Amino acid sequence: MKSFKEKLSERVFLLIALSTLSVLALITVFIFIKGIPIIAKVGIINFVFGMKWAPSQGAYGIFPMIVGSVSVTIGAAIVGVPIAICCSIFLAEYAPAKLRNIFRPAIQLLAAIPSVVYGFWGVLFVVPMIRNYLGGPGLSILAGSIILGIMILPTIISITEVSLLALPRHYKDGALALGLTQWQTIHSLLLPAAKSGIVAAVILGLGRAIGETMAVIMVLGNAVALPESVLDPVRTLTTNIGIEMGYASGEHQQALFATGIVLFVIIMILNATAQYITRKR
Amino acid sequence: MRKKIVTCKLLRRIRVTISAVILILSMGILTACSQAPESATIIAGSTSVQPYAEILAEEYMALNPEAVIDIQGGGSSAGITATQTHSANIGMSSRALKDDEKNLWNVEIAKDGLVLIVNPRNPIQNLTSDQIRDIYAATITDWSQLGGTKSKINIIAREEGSGTRSAFTELIMGEEEITPKAIVQDSNGAVRQLVADDPNAIGFISLGLVTDEVKALHLDSIEATRENIMNGSYRLSRQFLFVTDGEPIGLDKKFIDFTLSSEGQRLLINEGLIPSEEGAEK
DSSP states (O other): OOOHHHHHHHHHHHHHHHHHHHHHHHHHHHHHHHHHHHHHHHOHHHHHHOOOEEGGGTEEOOHHHHHHHHHHHHHHHHHHHHHHHHHHHIIIIIOOHHHHHHHHHHHHHHHHSOHHHHHHHIIIIIHHHHHHHHOSOSOSHHHHHHHHHHHTHHHHHHHHHHHHHTSOHHHHHHHHHTTOOHHHHIIIIIHHHTHHHHHHHHHHHHHHHHHOOHHHHHHHBOOOSOOSSTTSOBOOHHHHHHHHTTTOOHHHHHHHHHHHHHHHHHHHHHHHHHHHHHHHO | OHHHHHHHHHHHHHHHHHHHHHHHHHHHHHHHHHTOOSSEEEEEEOTTTHHHHHHHHHHHHHHOTTOEEEEEEEOHHHHHHHHHTTSOSEEEESSOOOGGGTTSEEEEEEEEEEEEEEOTTOOOOEEOHHHHHHHHTTSOOBGGGGTSOSOBOEEEEEOTTOHHHHHHIIIIITTSOOOTTSEEESSHHHHHHHHHHOTTEEEEEEGGGOOTTSEEOEETTBOOOHHHHHTTOSOOEEEEEEEESSSOOHHHHHHHHHHHSHHHHHHHHHTTOEEOHHHHHO
């Protein structure tokens, strides 16, 4: 027979666990209730593929922002993924324990820097560099890609490193015993074996990039037009909400919630893909 | 079998717990409602007016310690809606009232000038209204077309819904639209910072917020000064309004009277605004 105290504490923990779930449910329901009416009114095709965003004239097309989100996220992947994977190979396979103990906390610290600080650094350092050396307004896809590429490093590095370290010890021992060099072992055995973990790491990193708001508001320029080069300003789905929520009311506000729905769906797909890939292993 | 019983038990527990949560939440909401202050004036609306209203309220509450004035942002449209639905006593607007809002009682508390700004390194001193419209409609795209050095114009605008943007659209753009390729920033300060950093940029901000980092352009050869806005020769200005649902009474009226008094107007002038005509009459 469980004592009363035991039962009570079980209940209390259950209650607290449920409260986190209910917050998720509340937010989801709220976003959908607020956003669905405008999608129904404008039509989902016109909303998602519409080229013109001018709420004061009743035009609600978010296609340029979807292109913005996708291009900045791909840019962040090009900047961040190679660095992150090389870094985690170094940490998992090459680095002596001493060095690893310096690297790991330093990378964790990178995750602890608030995004507004990244954005501020971007505006004062990255943007003027681009403007002076490459031309254009500086606020651009390139600036956003560089900032986001750095911001997703900790996510990708830590998950990739964990999946490399999780490989059975005898894989590596066997390969080395057969006379493979260390690079051959990493390249032809460890990386393919840890592939699903690495892919999941990249997808989670990209999920972080596509959801980032504050830093990109500051460096992207937020123009609602299709970009022609990486030096053009763009607006992402998140920045559309962030930059206009202050003044939005009525349909305009609903349209921002609807932007949130599209973002929500994209991130759900990304996370589900990452989960599926890791489970399949 | 045993597993099933455990699951049933767990389900029942979850159900009981959820009901408990709902009960607690509803109690919380009830208490929150009953605690709403009775004699406070709530002012909500334009974030352009908000900082000035805060200064006025601070001064008013210092003079009348029993008064409670609560200032919230939200934007002009939100403030007007809040006034109509009585969730705010006074609404602040930095744009003119639309036709379906004209039934609200309103008073101009001050005027604010809008200024086109460029980088100090830019040789241009003066632009005509037509040139500015063409720049923002992207029919003029290079500074050399305006007599400056050859380089692409980086256009900076404010976000949709901003009172500053709608005043600019109304006074300069007319039927034309601001090009979607314009860079969008969400505050006067951010626009000023970009223009200060970028020799090819042009932007528009409140007159009161112009600093040495940027150069204020003359509009149709008229300098943006308080005098020129008051005598009407500088045309790029907008009203800051207080709106109420019906004639203001009680604390609402006292606060509006204070705003329009010479004392209230002096506070606004010190902050870089232009006194309202109705205030000047008193």
